[in-house]
Amino acid sequence: xxxxxxxxxxxxxLGQIAxxxxxxxxxxxxxxxxxxxxxxxxxxxxGRLKEVIE
Numbered sequence: 001x002x003x004x005x006x007x008x009x010x011x012x013x014l015g016q017i018a019x020x021x022x023x024x025x026x027x028x029x030x031x032x033x034x035x036x037x038x039x040x041x042x043x044x045x046x047g048r049l050k051e052v053i054e
Contacts, residue, residue: 010043
């Protein structure tokens with residue numbers, strides 16, 4: 001099984017905080033045998049989030 005992690009937050013895009021959640025989630029999924037192929041970051045914009053999900 002494959003997965004993509006989508007992190008939402010303009011503060012992530014601006015480098016104001018580190019995306020430590022993606023690292024944690026990747027490790028947990030890996031332990032379950034799930035391959036993480038992508039880490040995507042999108043800002044706090046409903047339209048852009050919709051585009052990423054589609």
